[in-house]
Amino acid sequence: MCSKTVQRYVARAARGELAPRPHPGPAPRLRAEQEAAFVSMVEEKSGWTIDQLCVEWERRSGVLLPRSTLHDHLRRLKGRYKKESSGSGTL
DSSP, rough: OOOOOHHHHHHHHTTTOOOOOOSSSSSOSSSSHHHHHHHHHHHHHOOOOOHHHHHHHHHSSOOOHHHHHHHHHHHHHTTBBBOOSSSSSSO
C-alpha cells in the first residue's frame, strides 16, 4: 500500500501538474537581469562602502535599494566592501 503523499503525486502526475510551484514570499529586489550590472559596478571600485554603493546604484539604475539588500547580494557574491568611510563620504 502506498502512502498518501505518493498517491497525491501519482494523481498530480496523471493530471500533468508536477511542474514546480512558485516560491512563496516577495520577489527579489535585485532582479536577475540587473545582477550583471550590479557586479560590474562593484568591480569598478572595491573601496566603496555600502552607503556609497546604495547611492551609486540608485544613480545608475534609478532604483533605491536598502543597505540590507545590497549587503545580502554582496555576501552571496562573496564580495568585499568597506564598512565605514574614512574620507569625505563622496564616491
